[in-house]
Amino acid sequence: MKPSRPQDRDSAGQDLLDYASHSLAFIIQELADRPEAQALDMGPVCSESIDFLARRINKLFVFDFFLRMDRHLRGEPETADPWQDLDYGPDRFDCIFLWDLLDRLEDHDARHLMNLCHSLSKAGGLVMVCAFNDQRAQRGVDAFVVSNGFQITFRPQPHLNLPPRTRQNRDMMDLLSPYSLVKSFIYRNGVLEFLLRRE
Secondary structure (H helix, E strand, C coil): CCEECCCEECCCCCCCEEEEEEEHHHHHHHHCCCCCEEEEEECCCCHHHHHHHCCCCCEEEEECCHHHHHHCCCCCCHHHCCCCCCCCCCCCCEEEEEECHHHHHHHHHHHHHHHHHHHHHHEEEEEEEEEEHHCCCCCCCCEEEEEEEEEEEEEEEEEECCCCCCCHHHHHHHCCCCCCEEEEEEECCCCEEEEEECC
């Protein structure tokens, strides 16, 4: 499937950092038909995004894996296993949000995460994966701040030190293979969105 290329330029033709997420709009529209929908946001924690999603999804759970992995890499003893509390049980969620998380994990952890998300997802459940292309390869961690119109802006998270790991497209698609690809988008600001479904 060839990714769509939405327009993300202002009237002067300048690149914009913020963008309107087509994947998020698709998810919210689909979950509107599921009044008991449950979703999992894997962080980093952003109050505006939590508020936006909680007003549109019946039950929103937040598990800040960024913070747990950061503490684990720093060697904090109480976070020896950043996975230990990710125990919601199988077939639980209608949607899972992975904001730039796969870009921050080694291959074995990224693969483990996708297999775990597959187990946590309901049949027909969606996963939104955000990543960045090479033009933003040496970036710090940003929170994805969601506002009306599905607009997303970025807020630096300087307290998180998780180096990025840029992957070739074929390697990313291999990581996503437990799911079926519904849509993908490439935005002019370097964001890649993959919208996935558990069959």
